[in-house]
Amino acid sequence: MVLPPHAHVVSSLWGTDAEAERHIGYWAERTSAGWVDGVSAHVRNNLIPGFEPTGVGAQYDGHFRQPYFLDRVGRLADTLHQDGTILTVQMILQGGMPHAASSTLSGPVVNQVPHALTREEIDWFVAEYAHGAQQIALAGADGAEVHLNHDDMLEYFLSPLTNHRTDEYGGDLAGRLHFPLRILAAIRGAMGPDRIVGVRLNLREEEPGGYGIDGPDGAIAIARALEASGHVDYLSCAIGSPWGNPSYIQSQHHRPAEWSALAGRVKEAVSLPVVYTGRVTSPAVAEELLAAGHADAVGMARAMIADGKLLTKAQAGRPEDIRPCVGGNECISRRVVEGTPFSCAVNPEAGKEADRSFATRTATRRILVIGGGPAGMETAGLAAERGHQVTLWEAGHSLGGQLRIAANAPCHEDYRSYLAWQERRLATAGVEITTGQRADAQGVEAFSADHVVVATGASARTPDISGVDLPHVHTAYSVLADDEQRIALGEHVLVVAQDDHLAPLSVADFLATRGHRVTLVHGTAAPGPLLSRYILGSILARLDAGGVTLRASEQPVSIEDGRVAVRHVYSGTTRAIERVDSVVLSCGAVPESALHDELRTRGIAADIIGDAYAPRRLVFATKQARELALAL
Template identity: 25%
Template sequence: MTHYPNLLAPLDLGHVTLPNRVLMGSMHTGLEETKDWNRVAEFYAARARGGVGLMVTGGMAPNREGGVFPGAAGLFTAEDIANHRVVTDRVHEAGGRIAMQILHAGRYAYGPECVSASGIKSPISPFPPKELDEAGIEKQIADIVTSASRAREAGYDGVEIMGSEGYFINQFLVRHTNKREDRWGGSYENRMRLPIEIVRRTREAVGEDFIIIYRLSMIDLVPDGSTFEEVILLAQEIEKAGASIINTGIGWHEARIPTIATSVPRAAFTWVTKKLMGEVGIPVITSNRINTPEVAEDVLSSGAADMVSMARPFLADADFVAKAAAGKAETIAPCIACNQACLDHTFSGKISTCLVNPRACFETELMITPTERQKSIGVVGAGPAGLSAAMTAAERGHKVTLFDRAEEIGGQLNMARVIPGKEEFHGLVDWFRTMVADLGITLELGREIAAGDLDAFDEVIIATGVVPRDPGIPGQDGPNVLSYIDVLRGKAPVGDRVAIIGAGGIGFDVAEYLVHEGDSPTEDLDLWREEWGIGDPSETPGGLAPAGPQPEPPARRITLLQRKSEAPGKRLGKTTGWIHRAALRMKDVKMMGGVNYERIDAEGIHVSHGEARENPTLIEADTIVLCAGQLSDRSLADALETAGVNCHVIGGADVAAELDAKRAINQGTRLAATL
């Protein structure tokens, strides 16, 4: 008896039956652009072996002008088709099915040749698009249909036509970007002509025994977006045109509302998809922030969709479905929706991977193979670096003992998980705990380790992390000054007026922690929707609440300070930094850069501005919190080196600057893979 009867139920599409209701949604990984087709094939084949019902590739450009960036991958030549055949053959050998996403970026294309319905520049691109004439539109349709035909020739089981997220097709659908007055603009009948023609001609070109997924924007989250009446009408017409499945798209990329970050509640938009259920006769897929089998099962059992799309959870764990089916869901490496190694990499031109699983997209490079000789390995420090090293070493067959001075594993993850919006870190620590036990690692907590305690080990790994940096501010020893560690561990009361010293990631986290009181919006969907101003597309075109964002009042008055003269928060995550900055602005947090910390007294902190130390200012505060950076805790490593003991130093103990769990886990995994 399965725990997930709906999730693991087959789905009949007529000419083919999928083994379960799980779609691995499209992700642009950058792998196709490497032109290492064995590497691309292994990435998808690993997920096929893991049991996913159907996969969708990252977006393939139908032509040069439609590529997300210059040189974007697509099926343009016979050589391209042959290369993609390497991928599809490998997937089919692994027992999987795969569809190719056709993605025309329209005005989102990062190049001067971009085209769209109208010549309106996107706020997230420097290039104004060329408004297409009739012949230009026909060319785009023909190129998309040709791309689908080539996908079939390359062995794909289907295609997904990207009609959401504000890309090319979406740009024709809404008045926000379509100002045309010909047969492709004006009335909704005219504006939806493009997607209908694309799907109809694609079905004619590929035949009946080929999957066509249409990605439909259920809620645009931009002004003058689609009404839900229009969404239903389009879905019905897309079904008539020959689509096999309708997949859910949420929000345009330019929307100022988070849709897939960790602070977004789980399954936050499934209510939108549920509104379409019963309006069409083909299966409907829901998506966004579904990251466990339990959440997926609940979504399906509630009637919100026929199938669920999970993308990044398959970066975190290729065996997601197989583990769920085997009753081992607790061993699934969790996607925490941090964006740090996936989307941040994509938008920085790097190969995507996963903070939790650095093997993702590196399957042919980072090999975890059984050891030829078992060693006794001591790991000191049970934060992310030490945990990943210990787990990888144990997985390879080494005998591992993991030490930590704290009474629980997790290191600084235990502080991260108390931040409102970072509740996913609870699951990450739980997973580490499960895997430590599952892999037979000897765990010794609450123990301070000295150099002499490690003599018996063949290999020693030091992952002792970091200590707070001393900013050296006169008066910082006063009773109104706290370390971020004391605050996040709840060891001391915090006043109503707070000055935070340091506006890096920890400073922003502390501010988020202190401005909230009561339920976290991430744990309360209604509260979260109010905070960000998300309405109902049945009532407001595009789904923006008429009143705009309505956050809860801040629990405290906070001033966030930094020495750097740049804008506070500038160095936060590429795809999530704007969310953190916007969230604090909505809570009236004052942010100041380019300040000098002159002294702290009972009234607050005295600062000056610029190199000339001008404009002395008192920032009145009941509590000052120090988040002024971190230093490596190398005391044990230094003692070992002095004693002539060779050790490996990883994580924050190695380099404290810009420390994050992504680098720590990657470093620990890669080290242990070589021992």
């Protein structure tokens, strides 16, 4: 078991002292893996004065040149070494902004032309990597992993797509590997023979002109050349591009360990140990790919964010107690798109382990939680685990709220697993659950709880569009919940998207898989503007394969039988979409806050949480639940 680098999205090892403590505390909670490839460290850029690097991980001085590198990495190494956990440091120059082999673009979504390195600059980088390796050794870490993938400067040299050089650093595979092999030799020389040197390798590129698994330029040939160099101790094999389908952080739209057989091809070709990472969602999935001979070790990142005790629970024979990752990529997307702090959608405690804030309370209080959706369930579970006596009332006949409906969309099966885990958790914690009970202010007052939490959720929002009340207009909720397909939608379904995240795209995917011809109309310039590149490519690929038509920057202004008029939001031009059989509204939700309002008028103190306050997403509900539970 290997934990690949990912804690930099949780908390920065290079930030304030408090952030560094959180970073170290996060890894300390997960040392049962035995091997933490836990430091994402960027190499210094070689820039002309005034040039501003851009892209993922854009750095001026890099991390190895920071005065606190030895202290921070040394403290992490000491923490992990206490129970024998190995620490390796990944050396990165990702983003390729501005450095590359040639002034060539690596894909269709980033169009900034890079700077082609000169021989003198190549020599400079070799020395810089050697310095970084010396720092790794001085800090007491156990080795280095060279980032040779995912739009790293070194991948740009390795790739036939981006390396068009005619000197000794270009041409055939041997020429394209010349620069990376020089760096590996320098790292080995700087660290000595007793430390580990590994390579993170992409199993294939996701763009025409890039390398695949086979052939003279393929991943197998690259792996053999790396082994033949004598500088490499292991290969960490990954998949995906920084933008495509899949991204290198694969979303819920892909099967668990879908590409592990490709790593198995590499393992057959070399004697080096091979690590596979890529949507390994559970210990069972890890065991399957190991048993199939696809790898010698397995990397798990998001699954370990979701449950830091994953391995200890598996070792204890309690796999059902492992909190499942749902693969929605909120852990990365919300930071890079919305600029909000890290939070895991299913584990709000992730990244806050060093705070040690969830000690059991000595004073037990009687808590009433009203609403059994994600916010209510998480609040009830956390409060009960802190020692409170918790009762949960749910108006429906099952827990889960809107998440249970969303689970009917394609590739949303993990949400059912999460809800099943929550139900077991609440039972174990002793939460008293009553379903089919709609709360009113009189009943809440009669219950006489010490604290009341209103988590009554939200209802589908109906936009102000002429004709929206016609019988062939439906909400996404009703369509997704229509298990028996009693709603007659006809052939051509128009989806109105007034939601900036995944929901409208998932509804369109759901309808396309049922055989409908789907048109998705969204007022934004691009679909799903709050979706990052780490998830957007996968759902767009599904929609394109399903024949879904996307119409950007348009808003419906009127709905008639067989016809929808749309207005371009910038030009104001109105156009008609003809032969529309039905319309589905995926337009977000409005809060169900009436109970909270009535409680306030009666003078009954109550907190409001989740969609009942303002409709957002699962990650917002669970994060709010944690903060509220801390205050109870």
